[in-house]
Amino acid sequence: MVKITFPDxxxxxxxxxxxxLEIAKSISPRLAKEVLSISVNDETWDISRAITSDASIKLYxxxxxxxxxxxxxxxxxxxxxxxxxxxxxxxxxIGPSIENGFYYDVxxxxxxxxxxxxxxxxxxxxxxxxxxxxxxxRSEVSKAExxxxxxxxxxxxxxxxxxxxxxGTITFxxxxxxxxxxxxxxxxxxxAIKAVKVLSIAGAYWRGDEKRKQLTRIxxxxxxxxxxxxxxxVKLEExxxxxxxxxxxxxxxxxxxxxxxxxxxxxxxxxxxxxxxxENFLKKVQRKYGYVPVITPHIGNKQLYVTSGHYAKYGxxxxxxxxxxxxxxxxxxxPMNCPHHCEIFKxxxxxxxxxxxxxxxxxxxxxxEQSGELHGLTRVRGFTQDDAHIFCRPDQLKDEFxxxxxxxxxxxxxxxFKDYIVQVSLRDKExxxxxxxxxxxxxKAESAIIEACDERGMNTIVEYGEAAFxxxxxxxxxxxxxxxxxxxxxxxxxxxxxxxxxxxxxxSDGVKHRPVMIHRAPFGSMERFVAVxxxxxxxxxPLWLTPEQVVVLPISEKYNEYAEKVSNVLNNSDxxxxxDDRNEKIGRKIRDNELKRIPxxxxxxxxxxxxxxxxxxxxxxxxxxxxxxxxxxxxxNNEVEEQLSSIDK
RNA sequence: GCCGAUGUAGCUCAGGGGUAGAGCGUUUCCUUGGUAAGGAAGAGGUCAUGGGUUCAAUUCCCAUCAUUGGCUCCA
Numbered sequence: 001m002v003k004i005t006f007p008d009x010x011x012x013x014x015x016x017x018x019x020x021l022e023i024a025k026s027i028s029p030r031l032a033k034e035v036l037s038i039s040v041n042d043e044t045w046d047i048s049r050a051i052t053s054d055a056s057i058k059l060y061x062x063x064x065x066x067x068x069x070x071x072x073x074x075x076x077x078x079x080x081x082x083x084x085x086x087x088x089x090x091x092x093x094i095g096p097s098i099e100n101g102f103y104y105d106v107x108x109x110x111x112x113x114x115x116x117x118x119x120x121x122x123x124x125x126x127x128x129x130x131x132x133x134x135x136x137x138r139s140e141v142s143k144a145e146x147x148x149x150x151x152x153x154x155x156x157x158x159x160x161x162x163x164x165x166x167x168g169t170i171t172f173x174x175x176x177x178x179x180x181x182x183x184x185x186x187x188x189x190x191x192a193i194k195a196v197k198v199l200s201i202a203g204a205y206w207r208g209d210e211k212r213k214q215l216t217r218i219x220x221x222x223x224x225x226x227x228x229x230x231x232x233x234v235k236l237e238e239x240x241x242x243x244x245x246x247x248x249x250x251x252x253x254x255x256x257x258x259x260x261x262x263x264x265x266x267x268x269x270x271x272x273x274x275x276x277x278x279e280n281f282l283k284k285v286q287r288k289y290g291y292v293p294v295i296t297p298h299i300g301n302k303q304l305y306v307t308s309g310h311y312a313k314y315g316x317x318x319x320x321x322x323x324x325x326x327x328x329x330x331x332x333x334x335p336m337n338c339p340h341h342c343e344i345f346k347x348x349x350x351x352x353x354x355x356x357x358x359x360x361x362x363x364x365x366x367x368x369e370q371s372g373e374l375h376g377l378t379r380v381r382g383f384t385q386d387d388a389h390i391f392c393r394p395d396q397l398k399d400e401f402x403x404x405x406x407x408x409x410x411x412x413x414x415x416x417f418k419d420y421i422v423q424v425s426l427r428d429k430e431x432x433x434x435x436x437x438x439x440x441x442x443x444k445a446e447s448a449i450i451e452a453c454d455e456r457g458m459n460t461i462v463e464y465g466e467a468a469f470x471x472x473x474x475x476x477x478x479x480x481x482x483x484x485x486x487x488x489x490x491x492x493x494x495x496x497x498x499x500x501x502x503x504x505x506x507x508s509d510g511v512k513h514r515p516v517m518i519h520r521a522p523f524g525s526m527e528r529f530v531a532v533x534x535x536x537x538x539x540x541x542p543l544w545l546t547p548e549q550v551v552v553l554p555i556s557e558k559y560n561e562y563a564e565k566v567s568n569v570l571n572n573s574d575x576x577x578x579x580d581d582r583n584e585k586i587g588r589k590i591r592d593n594e595l596k597r598i599p600x601x602x603x604x605x606x607x608x609x610x611x612x613x614x615x616x617x618x619x620x621x622x623x624x625x626x627x628x629x630x631x632x633x634x635x636x637n638n639e640v641e642e643q644l645s646s647i648d649k
Numbered sequence: 650g651c652c653g654a655u656g657u658a659g660c661u662c663a664g665g666g667g668u669a670g671a672g673c674g675u676u677u678c679c680u681u682g683g684u685a686a687g688g689a690a691g692a693g694g695u696c697a698u699g700g701g702u703u704c705a706a707u708u709c710c711c712a713u714c715a716u717u718g719g720c721u722c723c724a
Contacts, residue, residue: 103719116654116718202719203652210721214652217719249660258697258715305724314724336724370650370722371715379723468724487723519724556681583681591685605683615684623684 005056020047021188024059034061036192037070037185044070046138048188062224072097074136074175074187075126075196075222076104081178082125083218087112091155092180093206093215100232100483101221105204107157107213114216119198122218126196133191134176138184143167146181157206157215193222195229242481244534245376251539251596253530253547254377263374263381265527270547273576275526277545279362281414282386282522285407291360291388296340298364302330304339307500309436313469319368337363338494338519341389342501345515350505355515356392356400362526363387377531378486384526390518391503394444397516401452401474401491408476408489408522414647415533415542417478421485422458424449425473428465435469441495446472448493470496471519481535488524488532493517540597540619544640550577551598552614553589555605557581562609566602566629573633577602594619600636 001013004023014023020038024031024047037060038047044066051057060067076095079102083090087108095104108114141149143162149172150158158181162170173182175190187193197220204217223229240246248254253271260266267275283293302321305311311318314335321330334340341359350357364384373379392400412420426446427435435442449472453460460474467473476489494517497503504512523529533541543549550570554563560581570577580589586603593601602614607626614632616624627635 113653200718201653204720205651208721210651214720216652219719256716262715308724310724317723338724365724367724372650372652372720373722375717470724492724553684555683558681585680585682585687586684587682588686589684594685601684603684607683617684 002051003054004051005054007056007058014051016052017050019050020045020057020059023057031059031061035059036061036064036067036187039066044185046070046136046185046188048135049138049185069097070185070187071192071224072102072222073182073185074190075193075220076102077136077173077175077178077180077182077186078126078129078190078193078222079122079198079218079220080104080106080180081129081176082122083108084178085129086118086121086125087114089154091153091157093157094161095180101199101219103217103219105206105215105217107215114201114218116201119201122220123196123198126193126198126220126222129176130190130193130196132176133189135189136173136175136186138186139172139174141170141172143170146170146172149179150181192224195223195226197221197229197233236482239481239483242535242538243376244378244480244531247534247539248377248531253534261381262371263369263379265377265380265382271530273547274541274545275530278523278526278529279386281545282411283360285410286358286360286388289358289403289407290356291358294341294344294359294361296334296337296344296361296363298334298366299331300334300340302332304343305332305335308339308342308497309470309500310335310339314367317368319366333366334363335365335367337361337365337385337387338389338497338517339501342497342503342517345391345503346501350391350515352393352505352507352513355505356390356396358388358390360386360388377527378480380525380527383528385521386523386526387519387521390520391498391505391515392518393505393507393513394516397448397493397518398452398455400518401448401493402456404491404518404520404522405452405456405458405474408491408520410647411522412476412489414644415536417488417532417536419479420488421477422453422460423466423475423477424453424460424462425466425468425475426462426464427467427472431465434465435467437470437496437499442472445493445495449474449491468492468494470494476524478532478536480532486528486532488529489522490520490524492519494519538597540599542643543599543636544643546576546597546599548576548578548596548598549636550575550600550602551593551596552577552579552602552604553586553593554579554581555586555603557583559604559606559609563602563604566604566614569629570633570636573637575633575636590617602632 002016003011004014005011021032021035024035035047038045039058040051040055062068080092080095083106089109091107093105096102146162147159150162162181171183172179173184173186199219199221202217203214205214206212251270252268253274254268255266257266299322302311318335319333321332323330344359362384364382366382369379369381390400427442471492471494473490473492475487477485477487479485498514498517503515505515507513552563552567554560563579563581567577567579580593590601597619599619601617603617604614608614613626613628615626616632618624
């Protein structure tokens with residue numbers, strides 16, 4: 001007998017060799033139907049694997065990440081089996097489960113290309129194989145056996161993986177005709193896989209290394225029920241409707257032109273209005289925090305970036321230098337603002353009493369991003385950073401850092417970004433070539449960030465190797481509509497640029513000292529921030545931000561004059577109002593303006609003109625009754641006021 | 650940059666070896682209306698660009714450019 005301890009602490013006895021599935025059966029038939037994997041002493045196992053000694057266990061269902069993982073990982077093997085059947089001789093890389101489904105990286109052999117058009121074929125084969133209800137059979141193999149199996153199969157990718165494993169830890173899983181190197185766990189059989197969708201096909205470098213061969217990555221998702229697949233597809237479709245590229249076009253916020261160049265966004269009037277309001281909002285916050293505005297040119301002498309170290313690191317990712325024919329000087333379109341700000345710091349002697357100096361600039365920068373990386377407004381070649389550099393004394397660093405955290409959290413709260421990830425990006429200690437500066441300064445910078453986060457009680461994740469080349473960062477990441485993570489706000493501690501630019505201040509001791517720099521951008525880039533904002537709000541911006549707050553709709557042409565008067569009165573009291581005097585019926589005007597996500601529609605006809613009132617219609621909420629123009633104007637201004645003041649609470 | 654996909658009217662898209670279609674929008678006219686699409690008529694396209702195959706290419710092939718799903722990169 002073995003003693004099995006459950007998560008709630010209860011202990012039950014079972015025959016030695018009992019499986020997870022049998023334990024589930026002993027609890028309830030329903031659980032037995034739903035259980036997908038099990039953890040045995042914190043190791044995840046197949047539910048069909050025999051437990052031979054006392055253990056603490058936890059059973060996982062679809063609702064648990066571990067359960068989904070087993071399901072999708074098993075599905076990846078099923079897909080591999082299907083691919084092997086369809087493309088004999090195919091070689092396999094890795095096939096993990098991911099957040100939403102799974103993929104398999106495969107090498108179909110020279111000259112064989114798997115195209116989008118092949119996706120239905122793969123899907124059909126997977127369904128056909130799943131119906132065979134083959135069991136996933138686990139076996140422990142020696143390294144020699146493992147190597148010989150894949151040597152026979154001529155699969156160099158698997159051989160590479162096996163060579164990195166230790167003998168005695170290697171397991172194979174086999175279902176039907178397909179055997180794979182795998183740690184598991186897997187489902188008992190393929191029978192649970194009822195719904196299959198191959199989602200996309202893409203290239204992916206073997207082991208993520210662009211110098212190595214590019215394999216074909218096939219993304220797919222599976223479910224235990226057909227209905228779940230349908231729901232998932234509907235969700236994907238809904239998410240696509242929030243795509244900022246689509247809404248940006250619909251609402252006339254921004255555009256791209258081939259004649260201007262790829263990755264160079266054009267802000268249309270409404271988008272520019274939105275962005276301007278965001279900028280003004282941040283400027284106001286920054287004034288409160290003691291920032292001073294600076295303005296620097298769009299180009300700078302190449303030497304500036306050689307000094308900063310950016311040129312050595314990113315010279316190739318910059319637009320090529322502009323030459324002055326007479327002097328033969330080289331200028332770069334500025335890829336970042338910090339060197340310019342360092343030069344501002346140097347314009348006069350600085351005393352320790354002057355610090356911290358907080359220089360802020362909405363600085364437009366240009367980077368020659370790889371063409372395959374460009375994406376709507378989230379990844380562009382010309383963008384505006386809400387940049388600032390704080391020059392401070394070492395003893396002020398942590399406090400300044402915390403204040404920047406406060407600003408970013410304030411901004412995110414104001415725009416209702418609740419789900420964000422705060423990432424501490426540290427250096428990869430193994431990889432010295434990636435970074436500049438002394439060990440000592442890196443230690444200081446990294447601990448300053450970690451301590452500041454602790455003192456602000458922040459929930460952070462730590463990533464090694466994600467630091468900037470000159471210093472560690474704290475990054476605020478937000479997901480877009482289709483689940484991709486984007487870095488928005490960022491705070492970076494930098495001991496290196498002050499060194500390179502020989503920045504100094506006079507200390508209280510009468511000796512010159514080196515200041516520390518904090519680079520920070522709460523929005524990150526205006527372009528990316530607006531993109532994510534569009535996707536979060538689906539284009540329904542908060543009243544205080546939206547380019548058009550009110551549209552006045554006359555019932556017929558007879559009331560155009562009154563409607564225009566209403567609109568003018570509102571505009572004069574700082575409400576952004578426009579007139580829709582098209583020759584259309586009222587129903588049509590309401591529909592069109594609702595689709596444009598206008599927060600308030602004012603319907604005016606005979607009644608309203610006689611009584612100096614407006615009929616108010618709130619977006620998505622229908623008729624709200626009549627008000628006088630003054631009442632409405634006060635109401636809107638009050639709403640805006642309240643929205644903004646509620647952020648402070 | 651690499652692998653795949655896409656490129657037809659302002660927008661969303663259909664079509665297909667014999668030089669093109671729908672819906673929406675736009676223009677004009679009719680209509681003057683009460684809370685999510687009033688009616689009619691018209692304009693609008695070197696079918697991304699450049700080559701090739703063919704009697705004939707927007708359609709097939711190749712290249713380029715742009716967009717796009719990923720990979721790599723991201724100061």
